Amino acid sequence: MKILACILAALVLPELAGAQTGPPNVRGPECVAVASAFGPELAAIETMMVPDAAKFETTRINGVEFKITQVGGRRFVFFLTGMSLVNAAMNTQLALDRFNVSALFFTGSAGGIDPDLHPGDVVVPARWHYHSEAVYVNEATPGQFALPGFFKQKYLNYGMIFPEEVTVKRDGMDKWQQVSEFKADEKLLAAAQRATGAMPPFKVGERACKIVYGGDGVSGSVFCDNADYRGWVFRVWKAQCIDMESAAIAQVCWQNKTPCLIVRGLSDLAGGQAGANEIDQYLKAAAENSARVLVRILQNLDAPAPAAVSPPTR
Numbered sequence: 659m660k661i662l663a664c665i666l667a668a669l670v671l672p673e674l675a676g677a678q679t680g681p682p683n684v685r686g687p688e689c690v691a692v693a694s695a696f697g698p699e700l701a702a703i704e705t706m707m708v709p710d711a712a713k714f715e716t717t718r719i720n721g722v723e724f725k726i727t728q729v730g731g732r733r734f735v736f737f738l739t740g741m742s743l744v745n746a747a748m749n750t751q752l753a754l755d756r757f758n759v760s761a762l763f764f765t766g767s768a769g770g771i772d773p774d775l776h777p778g779d780v781v782v783p784a785r786w787h788y789h790s791e792a793v794y795v796n797e798a799t800p801g802q803f804a805l806p807g808f809f810k811q812k813y814l815n816y817g818m819i820f821p822e823e824v825t826v827k828r829d830g831m832d833k834w835q836q837v838s839e840f841k842a843d844e845k846l847l848a849a850a851q852r853a854t855g856a857m858p859p860f861k862v863g864e865r866a867c868k869i870v871y872g873g874d875g876v877s878g879s880v881f882c883d884n885a886d887y888r889g890w891v892f893r894v895w896k897a898q899c900i901d902m903e904s905a906a907i908a909q910v911c912w913q914n915k916t917p918c919l920i921v922r923g924l925s926d927l928a929g930g931q932a933g934a935n936e937i938d939q940y941l942k943a944a945a946e947n948s949a950r951v952l953v954r955i956l957q958n959l960d961a962p963a964p965a966a967v968s969p970p971t972r
Contacts, residue, residue, distance in 0.1 A: 689726070689733040690956070691753050691762040695741045695903050698942070699766040703949035704736060707956065719756055722749050730957070735759070739903060742879050746903035750910040761846060761917040765952045767937075767944040768875070768901035769882055769928030771892050775870065777940035778862030779924045780951045781898040782850055783875035785839040786905040786920070789891055790878030793820045812838075816890045828913050839874075840908035843917035846955075847871060850919060853958035854951055862943050869951055873898045875922065877905035884929040891928075900928050921955070923948030 692707075694700035707729060708714075714725040714736075725736045735757050739746040753759060770776065795818055798804040803818065805811065813821040823836035851871050859866050876897045882888060891897055904920045911918035923944030926937040 685756065685758045687733055688758045688760045689735050690959075691757065691759045692734055692736050692952075692956070693739050693750065693753070693762065693764050693907070694766045694945075695739055695746065696766075697738065699945045699948070700736060700738055702945045703765050703952060706946075706949055707953045719752060722752060724753065724757070732959075739764075739907065742902045743877065743906040744879075747906040747910050750907050751914075754910070754914050754916055759916055761843070761919070762907070762911055763846075763918070763952055763956065764904065764907055764920040765945075765948045766901070766903070766922060767925035767941055767948065768899040768904075768922035769888075769926050769937075770924040770930070771876070771888055771897040771900050771928055772870075772873075773892070773930070775868065775898060775924055776862075776865065777924050777926060777936060778860075778865070778867040778943050778947055780867065780869045780921060780947050781873065781875065781924065782842070782847065782869070782871045782919065782921050782951070783898060783904075784842050784844075784847055784872045785874045786842075786908040787839050787874060787876045787895050787897070788824055788878060788905050789821065789876040789895070789897075789900065790880055791822050791824050793822055794818050795820060813894050814890070816887065821894065824909070826909070826913070828915075840905060840912045842908070842919050846917055846919040849959060850921075850951075850955045853955045857951070857954050860947060860950060862940065862947075867947060870898060875899045875901065875904055875920070877901050877903060882928040883926075883935045886929075888928045888930050899924060919955070921948050921952045923951075 692703060708727060712727050712729065714727050716723060716725050722737060727734055737753055739749045793809050795803045795805055811820055823838045825834050825836050827834045854869055861867060874895050874897045876891055876895050879902060882900050891900060899922050901922060908918055925941045925944035926935050
């Protein structure tokens with residue numbers, strides 16, 4: 659029997675080893691990663707940013723296409739994460755594993771949560787939260803909920819939905835701990851504000867669009883088109899936008915200690931509109947406005963920060 663087992667192992671193990679061998683590691687020189695959730699969003703920034711004469715080197719890893727090129731002396735890799743949290747996390751990690759990414763930028767559309775914002779406006783949040791990381795509970799009596807013993811409520815609930823913080827751990831942490839947010843890179847955020855300070859205005863119809871920096875965004879595997887839920891999200895997080903990818907991307911970049919910045923154009927009001935959802939009407943403008951802002955940021959990444967001004971002496 660032992661001889662037979664050894665023979666079978668000799669036959670099977672090489673086959674299994676071969677089956678588990680993935681694509682070659684293509685890390686190569688340092689590059690900046692630019693990602694979107696779906697095709698029209700990525701096409702918008704490629705069209706604006708990459709000259710017609712530029713050549714892409716394309717490689718596929720686990721079915722995901724990565725397009726590498728040089729623009730303005732810098733190496734870029736463009737890719738689609740796919741829509742929703744799991745795809746976004748999985749394919750962002752794939753990019754960071756296989757390429758020598760110095761910073762990751764994401765561009766695309768989102769739903770507007772802040773009542774002061776409108777379709778076509780662009781937001782660049784400083785912090786990202788999960789709105790659907792939560793505990794769902796039964797009512798013990800009308801309006802009173804039976805919370806499990808382990809759960810300590812920190813945020814206003816939405817009926818049976820009680821928001822929960824995500825539990826994380828990375829190098830340098832001794833134990834798993836809960837965190838409420840994942841931050842954009844402060845230097846990239848400051849550079850973005852400088853880059854777009856004198857940017858020519860753009861419009862949707864006759865309305866001039868805003869670019870808003872800082873503040874908060876939320877993500878979850880939910881397409882939100884409900885005015886009441888939208889209002890609750892704004893009350894809890896004072897969020898400017900809601901989407902299905904950004905918090906996962908920000909978390910993966912935090913985990914890998916990779917600088918990241920996410921730019922979102924508002925395609926709809928997440929249920930705050932008077933009638934039917936307006937995403938079909940404004941999606942193209944949202945994707946293009948987001949791409950326009952990110953292109954401006956990327957073209958000015960190397961611009962120096964203004965010198966600090968010393969306070970006057972007496």
